[in-house]
Amino acid sequence: MGLLVVKNIGLLLTMSNRLAIADAVVVIKDGVIEWVGPSAEFDLDLYQDCTVIDADGGLVTPGLVECHTHLIFAGGRSDEFEARATGVPYAEIARRGGGIAKTVKATREASEDQLFELAVPRVYSFLAQGVTTVEAKSGYGLDFDSEMRLLNVAARLDKATPVDIVSTFLGAHSIPAEAKENRAAFVDDICDRWIPEVAQRQLAVFCDVFCESIAFSVDESRRILKAGLLAGLKPKIHAEQLARTGGALLAAELGAVSADHLDFASKQDAKALAEAGTVGVLLPGCAVSMCKPDFPDPKLLQAAGVKIALSTDYNPGSSVTLNLPLMGSFAMAFMGMSAMEVWEAITINAAAALDLQDFVGMVKPGYKGDLVIFRGADPVGPFYEYGGSKVAKVIKEGSVVVRRDPCGGVTI
Known part of the structure; x- marks a missing residue:
């Protein structure tokens, strides 16, 4: 060098x-x-x-650190953006076959090589904006083979591009259609088969779960994240995005590296996260893609001593941007953050959200x-x-x- x-x-x-x-x-x-x-x-x-x-x-x-993305997927959902913009409710979009299920279908139908080819230009788009470390979640496969394929793609991206790719297993992103009648068996399979295989093959550093009323309960999330810990995967959690459901307190209980979204976090949540040393990752791009005027509020978390990171949450549905500095603009304009707070949020605090604060x-x-x-x-x-x-x-x-x-x- x-x-x-x-x-x-x-x-x-x-x-x-x-x-x-x-x-x-x-x-x-x-x-x-x-x-x-x-x-x-x-x-x-x-x-x-x-x-x-x-x-x-x-x-x-x-180098900027992007600490929360759903980088690897096939298909698009621009029609849903227009539907939301014109007032169509989410339930109706889902009834039409939209939402995560639409991306899961397209992703399952794509080969590993196709998914890799789709993801490469996304990585370089991040790099062109100054991002040198990117976290990439699975979660659009939702069956064993598809989830392993997504993590394989992440490993290939890490080798094929200059960017450091940090992989997160998010098999618990949603309940797929075929598992809705027996969700307990689906959770069992994630814990007993998927997570051990991910760990054995060293395909991920973190285990994440979407803890919301429309996805996984607190008890289900606890079981999944504990299974990840047992296998050596550090916990992360999607928490309090749509409502306050207890995900932030679970993050603190398990010592999660980060709790992400936190739109509906309370003072109790903030205190617990601060005491646990859990980084709060805020995702302002979601407000734009979801056509809502409400941005996450960092002040409650900062007052309690929680480190704040910012991320694009790049995904094809709820935050379709590869521009991390733009999230800084949103944070200043709509969330009351200073420029120095933003720089911390996309560098050292974002690194802490990936447990990399001693390296990048x-x-x-x-x-x-x-x-x-x-x-x-x-x-x-x-x-x-x-x-x-x-x-x-x-x-x-x-x-x-x-x-x-x-x-x-x-x-x-």
């Missing part, structure tokens, strides 16, 4: 205790950050045979050499100019993997 020096950094957001360094330099050796500091303390003569990147006075941050999400010696160079040094700029991209270069483990020209052209 060699030696890379990034100089002429207008402003470096290290994300280490909110330390910002003006006129900074970063040195990356063999893919790992070796030195960080002001240019006045840097001697280039000490680094022979290095590659030098000029940041042109721009803002530099850690900060510009600090010993961390992976993942950086984003933005045009202009204003730390508010990437969120202020929303919807586009101010990314100039993306560096992954000491190698430049994305270059954007001023007119928006991208070379990967």
Whole structure:
């Protein structure tokens, strides 16, 4: 990998205790950050045979971390977006064969190679926005073979692209049509056969469950997540998205790495999550795709001491965006978050939501050499100019993997 020096950094957001360094330099050796500091303390003569990147006075941050996606699926549901926009209720959309069931059908019919080919450009779209680590859930197979196929695709993406793909098993995403008459047997199968196989084949780091009245109960979710823990899979949970059902308290009880959505979380939930050290992942893109004006409120969680991460929740139904910085714009405009809170939420806190806070999400010696160079040094700029991209270069483990020209052209 060699030696890379990034100089002429207008402003470096290290994300280490909110330390910002003006006129900074970063040195990356063999893919790992070796030195960080002001240019006045840097001697280039000490680094022979290095590659030098000029940041042109721009803002530099850690590589962004996308901590909640449903990346791998087939088919689309644009018709449902229009239906919601024109007032058609979800129950009617489901009656027409829409919702998760529609994506499950299309995904089951796709081959592993087809799913891989569909997912690759999605990964590169994230990368072009500065995202160097992406979590990818299964959950659109909902039978044993299909779920294994989705996790196989995630493993292939990790090897085939520059982005680090972190896999999550979400076999408990919904009850498929064929299991509705005997959901207990479906839960048994997830716990007794699917999870042990995922663990034995090392196909996932996390076990997730959709704990809602329309999906899995608290008791079912507890059993599934405990089975995951027994097999060595760390718990995550979709909680309190549609109503307060007890998922956040379950997350705290089990010491989940993250609890995601939390739109209807209470003060009691926030206190429990903070005490458990569980990261709260908020997903503002859902409000847009679901045609609802209500965005999640971070203030309740922050007041209790919960770390807040932001994510796109990229999926074909309820949040159809690959633009993580745009979630920062939404968080500032509609959720009352400051720019620094947003940067934390898409770097170090998002890394914590993947239990990677000791490896990515900060510009600090010993961390992976993942950086984003933005045009202009204003730390508010990437969120202020929303919807586009101010990314100039993306560096992954000491190698430049994305270059954007001023007119928006991208070379990967």
